[in-house]
Amino acid sequence: MIDVTLENFETEVIAASMTQPVLVDFWAPWCGPCKVIGPLLEKLEVAYRGGFKLVKIDSDQEQQLSAAFGIKSIPTVILLMNGQPVDGFMGALPEGKIREFLDKHVQPGTDAEDEAAEEEAPLAPGDAIERLSQACAAAPDNDDARFEYVRALLLAGRNDDAKVAFAPAIARTGLVRRLDSLQRLMDAIDFADSGKVTLADADARIAANKRDFGARYDKARLLMAGQRWTPAMDELLEILMRDKTWNEDLARKTYIAALDIMEPVRAKVADGQIAPDDPTVASYRRRLSSVVLS
Known part of the structure; x- marks a missing residue:
């Protein structure tokens, strides 16, 4: 993983993407979901054994780069190939969804899946949200459980899902x-x-x-x-x-x-x-x- 600034962007991102897919993680130190997805991306960079190169851009420090990519919320992840953005996603997706995203564009090493399976994966954001959903369903009048569930959805960028989950509590x-x-x-x-x-x-x-x-x-x-x-x-x-x-x-x-x-x-x-x-x-x-x- 490499920290990219305006000074090294051309070399580490544009030039590098001519020979290898480059995954750009726009983040900021204050962003909670960024601290969740960051380690997942680093883990997958290792698991894919050179299938892609991971770089990180601090959206607060590098506002010119954020503006150039039209970043509106973080975390935002963009994949570049041959000097051009080809795909991306926003929010802290679970590991399985990130793998689905990568597999559309990236060829992992032959034993990447086996290596990943040997490791005990941390609780992914999607898994955490599912557990919060279950807790909320089990105790629909528990305002603390609903707060945690809706908050997690909002921070993951799932705004429509959050509104649906919040609806039963609107009266309160x-x-x-x-x-x-x-x-x-x-x-x-x-x-x-x-x-x-x-x-x-x-x-x-x-x-x-x-x-x-x-x-x-x-x-x-x-x-x-x-x-x-x-x-x-x-x-x-x-x-x-x-x-x-x-x-x-x-x-x-x-x-x-x-x-x-x-x-x-x-x-x-x-x-x-x-x-x-x-x-x-x-x-x-x-x-x-x-x-x-x-």
Whole structure:
């Protein structure tokens, strides 16, 4: 696996793809699903024994490359051959689905399947979602189970499935905070999908008027839809620092929604990469308290 920047992109991706398929993983350090799919892709690169080359691009650090590929959400994986993108997918797919994707274009080594079968595969995102689905079906009134299930679907990019899974809980949205948080994220995704406002539009409005809270709120929702939690909360904090109760407390409620969605992802990353008391989450909780109580 190679980290690619604008400086080495031509060599490591375009030139390399002339002789070998190159799989490009667009990711970011804050992205929970990226931390799930990344190890799967690395495992498959080994299992396919040179069938493809894996490279990673930090979408935050390499925004020019992200824009060139039209990246709208992460993780996004794109396969290049002969210098051109030929296929791709978004979201943290389970290992079996990634293999199906690769097998359409890549010829693995002769013993790749045997080698992979000898290893005990980690719990793939699709398997985890299936278990959450079963838990939700077994206890349909368990709001915690439904939150985890719908959240997992949203973070995997399965937005339509998430809406179906959320439907039985809609009546409780106003009563259960974490269900309200899910609704706010789904609204943000719908807003982003509508294409009515882009990040560039919002930035231009903010540059013209730093107190354009509507523009800041639009930007925060677009960032949330792209699972860019901390930049989204930074925008919401800018609103709160200037007007704590703006638009019937909308900024604070949306900020809390981002924390609710963000925290379970970080708490469940394996190998101690991010502890349950993640300092980023704790820091943003403290920042909210400081602003609201000041």
